[in-house]
Amino acid sequence: MVQTMKQLYEAAMEGSVTRLLDLLKQDSLILNRCTITTYSETPLHIAAMLGHLDFCSELLSKNPGLSEALDSRRSSALHLASAKGHLGIVKILVSARPEMCLAYDGDGNNSVHMAAMKGQVDVLEELVKVRPEAARARVKIPENWTTLHLCVQYYQIEALKFLVDALKDQEFINAKDDSGNSILHLAVADKQFEIIEFLVSKGQMDVNALNSKGLTTLDILAQTRRDSKYFEIAYFLQLHGARRSSQKEILSNNQSSLSIIPGGHKSEVIDFETSIRKPSTKNSYGEWLEEQRQSLMVVASLIATMGFQAVITLPGGLWSEDLKKYMGNNGPDNEIILPHSAGQSILALKQPGTYKRIVFFNTLGFVASLGTILLLISGLRFKHKSFVWILMVVMWISIFSTASTYLLAVIASVTDDLMDDFDNLYYILTNGVSAMLCLLITAHTIHSTRQRILKWTIKKKVCLWIVMVIVWVSVAVMWAKLFPYYDPLDILIGACVVFATFFVLLYAMQIKNFIVNKVKSCFQEFKSSWTSCNQDRTQV
Incomplete structure (x- = not known):
């Protein structure tokens, strides 16, 4: 069996x-x-x-x-x-x-x-x-x-x-667990915006329901981390009448005064902003600053390690013996061997120009990274965003220097007869680094100066564009001297395209704001006229 x-x-x-x-x-x-x-x-x-x-x-x-x-x-x-x-x-x-x-x-x-x-x-x-x-x-x-x-x-x-949708039971939808939490309380605690939007838009949820601890959905949201979802959910709940428990008591005592104040709902939003949003912004800024410091520390440590390793493993290696006498063409295979000492770089004698560039960029990245690490571990309290932005710019320089060191090392290790086969590699690497730098500069320029530049006159904007082009011309000239295999014209063209795009975006945003404001004003006029017509019909 x-x-x-x-x-x-x-x-x-x-x-x-x-x-x-x-x-x-x-x-x-x-x-x-x-x-x-x-x-x-x-x-x-x-x-x-x-x-x-x-x-x-x-x-x-x-x-x-x-x-x-x-x-x-x-x-x-x-x-x-x-x-x-x-x-x-x-x-x-x-x-x-x-x-x-x-x-x-x-x-x-x-x-x-x-x-x-x-x-x-x-x-x-x-x-x-x-x-x-x-x-x-x-x-x-x-x-x-x-x-x-x-x-x-x-x-x-x-x-x-x-x-x-299947049960269509409002009492069941608003049911609470043993802790007095409705499904909206749980969704807000986990910041599930899609679920919150669905439940509230149905019009069957009590957005101001209290749990066993006397907390509303906004009270629970206030206990969570302040991020983009936090503000999105807070704004959405307020638009649908959500309040904090303390606001509910105040509003119940002053209901008559609120009823005669135009835009009373807006005042509720402001109350929540002053009680929750301001401290949350401070906390969020502190968390952002700490995260940026940690990220910069990791990146700086990594680049410093790479820079130190690059010095002791230069392309071509090091001489293993001393040679005090010039050998002319008496070396192996009629090679000209210059006097040198043990431990010196072979590349320094064979390709002194490339060696100088490698040492320059490697030292630049190494020193910039060490400086960043020193500032971050100094114990000084840097509370301003400008400090973090400066460190980020320094790290961009370090990253650019690391990429340049790599490119020069590749150039030094390729023989002359194979140089033509690697033209595409040089083109991709140099254009890639240039494009990333252009993108970063453009993005941060738009982020930090958009509102200010939009108010400038056309003359000021043109002057800024000219200054940017001059800066990029200088960068292109320096690049051409450091990388003789690369045509600086491509950098100039790329820079012009980037900054032209930058100003086009600025004007587009300005035009967009103008159009949106016009549409809103037209809609408000239509709405007010429609309301007045309905009132006239009612009176008749």
Whole structure:
């Protein structure tokens, strides 16, 4: 019998209906015995979990009672099929025993809860159609959550949307757990903006509901980290009437005065801004400053290490012996060997120009990185953004120097007859570095001076453009002297394109603001005229 039972479980693993029928011919009671063996689960559990539809159908046709059997975790086959999303198996299981939709497993979940946690929307649709009350049943542990709480907790927005639209029960949507938290409280705590937007836009959520600690959604949001999502969610909730618990008390005591103040809703937003947003901005700035300091420290340490390593591993290596006498053409293969000492760079004698450039850029990056590290570990408190921006510019110089050192090392290691084959490599590297620097300079210029430059006259803007071009001409000339293989005209063209694009963007933003303001004013005029017409009609 033990061997037969083992074959039954192997057939369930394979989903082999033929083997199942053969085993039933050998022992017609084998399906009854499998429920009282020491196995932790029945063959139906295995087949349902693996998605063997035909095997499950055959099992239930022979013994429908298997759908009520529980495994060692008190899960039914319906729990497993729902979690895995096997819709066909779910249908035959609920048709055999519909009441199993309400059965709880060892964790306090029914089959609807399992499908919701895994986001199996098609399974949810079938289960809710058969037993709608299963969707309203609460999770027994740990917080007495509803199915909607599970959807929020496990980030299953599609399952949440289906349940809200299918059940259409405002009381169920606003239900709270043992801590007094609604699903909106949970969504705000996790900053799930898409879920918040869906719930609030439905118009059925109480955005000012209090939990057991007397906190509203804005109170919970105020306890989270201040980032871009924080301000986005705060603004959205305020637009839909959300307030802090302290504001609710103040507004209830001054309701009459608020009712006669035009734009009363706007004043509520300002109250929240003054009580929450200002300190949050300070905290956010401090966190940003600390993150930037840590990032700069890591990058500076890495570049300093690379710079030190580059000195002791220069291209060509070092001389291993002293040579005090000029050998002329008496060296091996008639090579001219100049006097040198052990430990000196071979590249310094063979290609002195390239060697000087490598040492210059490597030293520049190394010293800039060490200076950055020294300032960051000095213990001085730098609270201004300008300090961080200066350090970032220094790090750009270090990165540029590292890239230049690499390029020069490649040039030094390539023979003259292969130099033509590497023209594309030089072009890509130099243009890549130039493009990155142009992009950084342009982005930070727009970020820091956009509002100021937009107010300038055309004459000032043209002067700025000319100054920028002069700067880039100087950069191109220096580049041409350092890299004789590179045509500086490409740098000039790239610089002109970048800064022309910069000013086009500035003018585009200026035109965009003008158009948006015009459209808004026209819309307001139309709205006011429409309102006045409706009032006239009402009076008539």
